[in-house]
Amino acid sequence: MIVKAYDLNNTFQKINNHNLSLFYGENLGMIDDFKEEIRKRNKSLNLIRKNQDEILKNTDFFFNELFNMSLFEKKKIFFISQTDDKIIDLLQDIKEKLNTNKIFLFSGILNKTSKLRAYFERSKEYSVIPCYPDDEQSIKKIITSRLTKFQGLDIDCVKAIQESSNNNRIKLNNELNKIETCFVDKKIELNSLFKLLNSNVNEDLSELTNAALSGNKEKTNKLLSETIIQDDKSLFFLNILNYRLNKLSDLINLGIKSNIEQALNSIKPPIFWKDKNSFIEQSKILNKDKINKILKETYDLEFKIKSNSSYNSQILMKKLLIDVCDLATA
DSSP: OOOSSOHHHHHHHHEEEEEEEEEEOOHHHHHHHHHHHHHHHHHTEEEEEEEEHHHHHHHHHHHHHHHHOOOTTTTTEEEEEEOOOOGGHHHHHHHHTTTTEEEEEEEEETTTTTTHHHHHHHHHEEEEEEEOOOEEEHHHHHHHHHHHOTOOOOOOHHHHHHHHHOOOOOHHHHHHHHHHHHHHSSOHHHHHHHHHHHHHHHHHHHHHHHHHTTTOOHHHHHHHHHOOOOOGGHHHHHHHHHHHHHHHHHHHHHHHHSSSHHHHHHHOOOOOOOGGGHHHHHHHHHHHHHHHHHHHHHHHHHHHHHHOOOOHHHHHHHHHHHHHHHHHHH
């Protein structure tokens, strides 16, 4: 019986009455999520982890573990990893004797000719859950569900987290763990989020962005020759640049009514203290027209990168920064 992995609750409702379930596919992050959910739902039970080779080398020992129950045990849960067609004979031997015990099997990619996959797909008594790669919508759903109690989780935040994870469930879970640990007050601020996500890469990109927006041609050229803007980080970098430009625009608007220093202290959410001097410097160089021209270039470039993956985004990003630097000093 094939069960689609829409979400954890839906999947577990369908496999709850099955003693044998097979999870397979290339989405290792999704498989890890299922393992964790099984563990949480069965905290009071004895969970035994095995791999296929270990079991097949000593089937008698496995049978003893599977069928011998103590006075205090009514049910056991087994995780068997790295499974393939070799385990089918053993499953046929034990399937009628499982009683309340449950076995969860985990495999990598199983093609359509796999006997193990076909065995579970044809069965009405057992479950098979394909774990295919996540798409953008499923990643966004995980982010919003996991951070539902956090304030400030807007479209830009979700987009930044998604692009940082590159639609990889394992990396996404790592990023979400960092967010939950760092934003203890459950209030997300976009600039702080940018600094947290891929912080080692972000430091280089922030320095390059500051140099270009400040019109420092010598420093911009030096950093351009030293900094590698990876293709999968180009959209993340554009987000950093757009956020900076929009903040500068807000600062200039507020500064018209007072002065830049006072406006800097009143802007919400607050600007990180380390960035205050560069914000003041850039607000004196850039005006609203220049900012709008740069924003149009960044939006056009984002559309170009998203619509055609054959573009060399590193070259396009570096050209953009040269144009930004030239415009800042024009």
